[in-house]
Amino acid sequence: MGVEGIGARVVRKEDRRFITGQGRYVDDVKMVGMSYAHFIRSPHAHAKVKGINSTEAMKMPGVIAVLTGQQIVDDKVGNLICGWAITSKDGSPMKMGAWPAMAPETVRFVGQAVAVVIAETKNQAKDAAEAVVVDYEELPAAADIKAAIKPGAPQLHPEAPGNIVYDWHLGDEAAVKDAFSKAANVVTLDLTNNRLVPNAMEPRAAVAHYDQAEEHYTLYTTSQNPHVARLVLSAFYNIAPEHKLRVIAPDVGGGFGSKIYIYPEEMVALWASKKVGRPVKWTGDRSEAFLTDAHGRDHVSKAEMAFDKDNKILGLRVKTHANFGAYMSLFSSAVPTYLYATLLSGQYVIPAIYAEVIGVYTNTTPVDAYRGAGRPEASYLIERMMETAARQLKVDPAELRKKNFITTFPYQTPVIMAYDIGDFHASIDAAMKAIDYAGFPARKAKAKADGKLRGIGVSCYIEACGIAPSKAVGSLGAGVGLWESAEIRVNPVGTIEVLTGSHSHGQGHETTFCQIIAERLGVPISQVSIVHGDTDKVQFGMGTYGSRSLAVGGTAIVKAMEKVEAKAKKIAAHALEASESDIVIENGEFKVTGTDKSIALPMVALAAYTAHNLPDGMEPGLKETAFYDPTNFTFPAGAYICELEVDPGTGKTSFVNFVAADDFGRLINPMIVEGQVHGGLAQGIGQALLEGAVYDDTGQLVTASFMDYTMPRADDLPSFQLSHTTTLCPGNPLGVKGCGEAGAIGASAAVINAITDAIGNNKLEMPATPDRVWHAIHG
Amino acid sequence: MYETNYHRASSIDDAVAQFAKGTDSKFLSGGQTLLPVMKQRLAAPSDVIDVAKIKDMIGIEVSGDTVTIKAATTHYDVAQSDAVQKAIPALANLASMIGDPAVRHRGTIGGSLANNDPAADYPAAVLALGAVVKTNKRSIPAEDFFKGLFSTALEDGEMITAVSFPVPAKAGYAKFPNPASRFALTGVFVAKTKSGDVRVAATGASQSGVMRVAPIEQALKANWAASALDSVTIPASGLLADIHGSADYRANLVKVMGQRAVTAAG
């Protein structure tokens, strides 16, 4: 390890500009002649749009246009797509209603856009929006799963009778039935996985520009995957062909999944920029973010686990209803199916698993992948089940887990996933030691004497990251391949540009990826720059989500580097009159091993570009590209243990300790990894204790601002104790697994298990607010 | 935000005069309530009269058994004030728990009382301590000042200039913050006056805003001790219920926070 190579705790290069306010976000983009868009949104959860009258609005100062849903339909702009086809049990394809970018006829959730005002200033656009009269005929709404599936429920889309998108299953039903028939004990659990609002710090925004002379569009947007945005905007929305559309995602202030999707507002801005012949800017505010960014989670599940007389698991049966909101968002269909049910084996040998998942439309904001996407829901279910089972079977929860851990790898689960490697005993042992698990009963007794209820909760998570082999996901219905690309440009003076199809919106790519180069070439990271987020600069890419940037994108960089190094070695060998196989790279120099002969990287690069003296037949230049498609997912795993106290008088939870022992494979920058884990844990704890999107019966979002939606704050969180146990991922040359979502996946169950332990009953749903905990204690 | 005319008043008289000139004027103090509401286009004052820089509106005075806090004094300044910490430590403590540092550095006692948010902290102290709200026209005793949710005895154009608190023998405040907003889900202020009377007020709990809590007052009159409330029950009827707390939960909090306030008061 060099000072800036793999394993070094290098300070993030990008932080200087972020911390000094010099980041460049979409809303910082200004163009000559720029106009401003403001959307007119439905105040109703379900209504017919009977008419839109913009006569008065058009007369108001600064108004350029009022555009409606009907116009977007007339212009043949495509409907929003869902990019993963799921097939129901009965073999039928999923049943989807159309999602136009602005509703021409029917609105199906509060906040859905029906029209947009384009004006000279933002305030003028807002003023005019108030003068647009929309005539709605209200319809009854189905605001949650229960309301949507009951007989006689209001129907959202004629294409989806009963509001059912699909009724899907995975696993072997007969084998599970058999397992339950042999069971000595069966444990059942009903649970809800609460709906979350992502709340990235930067709201979504778009600046769109149409260049009439070139018939070319440019879109600056808050995207986690600008190439996917370009692909979808051109191939499906017919706005512009790919070669006439440049998508730029500059600095982006957090995504957590919510900025994967191509939303109506970005589409409309692009379409409108041609219609009005002016650049159009739209910057969402926090209220719009609450109402229109895809929400996360929202499952209602019933789970049953069968055990033999030795407390070994025989089988698992799960039935889940997943709320999709009013429309099927880009990857929504995959989240409660292939990203959820495939992880239901957890860290355990479960010989038979059967899962049924029913996707449901409701009159709420669309739901899609949010940090963890399906895996937090699976992990929460399994880990609450293990804790519940341990209590019912009267055994120690850690011991029950250990007894059932998978210990030999590779391990084929009954639900598609084949785990490549792991050491689950190592992580739980590390976590138990860190928290002094053995000393807990004494601490609990002491707390009791002080009038506090103390509890401890374990959560052993596993996730599938680095999504994933294109062939595999394609066979499961994905509409895209999930490889990644990289291009390495060694410039004539030896500086290096790495172009990656990954996108950084907080993850630290600009540092981590440089460290990979520094490790291989021995050059300082100041000599390397990472280029991302612009479809005109970067060849192609699938973007950042699912903890894939390093495992997939980083590996593509390694593959491109291997090509660069091979060529550079040839050039060096030629210059040094040595054999290529004798060339080694050290500290930025190409050396003839065992001699003092060497040539520095800049001289090799210069030779490549002057091309005065290259080996015969060699092309000039030093620039290589690689597209890397992994062979499997990666499987980060770990053990979290939470110790906390509940105040019986108020139901308030206070953390005593929270330990995390994660196995992410090799760590490139441990400091960045810790930051990712801290953030993930904050979101996992947020889900467990604080966050929850609540709709009333009429489909109004009650938690539509931070006054009611509790975002975790620093003083809500404990000081985390992190550690790592490592098994190197065999699937990629870096041995890395991904760390971006682990905290959000594993933390919730640890917290709820600890609270239910403290209060001595299991009647608790997330978020475990003081009010709920107090009621759970006092009935 | 809708367009508005901004005036910075130089004196109390100037503020009142400027207010009278506008068609729909509003006083602006710390702006921690008024500005967010204006930004969301939920308020559209024609004129905004900024009172926060008026010299006579800022500062804290202690004379004899009275602490007077001028209306535009920030929560931060009250929390940090040696005089308040010495005379009525519970009041300084209350101010230190309002919102977050940014809110405390701008928000003011006058703005908070004029706004009378049912979950605001100051109203509990004003009512429990039997303070007097001074305006440009008159002195209004706490009993007569609060008129339910977001409404007060203030007339149109009437401006709070100061609040006078009698120094109690003992006082304590215990707040259970709303997890999201950090306003009081329920906060209870207990005070024992120098004449031996006991006054207790709860904020955040009632559907009609800040309220006196008679059962707790009676129990504490008999025995000034947290344990004196063990057998008290607070009826849930008339209490607020929302996603953060049901009415019975809030009833429980009134009692538990009352006990903790007594403990804090010593």
Ligand SMILES: Cc1cc2nc3c(=O)[nH]c(=O)nc-3n(C[C@H](O)[C@H](O)[C@H](O)COP(=O)(O)OP(=O)(O)OC[C@H]3O[C@@H](n4cnc5c(N)ncnc54)[C@H](O)[C@@H]3O)c2cc1C
């Ligand atoms: C994030 C956040 C958290 C908060 N948390 C809390 C909390 O925990 N507890 C709490 O109690 N409060 C809380 N607040 C509210 C805060 O204390 C405000 O300071 C207070 O509600 C209003 O005071 P202001 O000085 O900002 O008044 P402004 O916003 O300027 O004015 C509020 C209202 O009072 C009127 N007004 C102002 N001054 C006068 C005057 N002198 N005479 C007559 N009318 C006047 C204005 O016209 C307006 O209608 C919070 C606010 C925010 C934004």
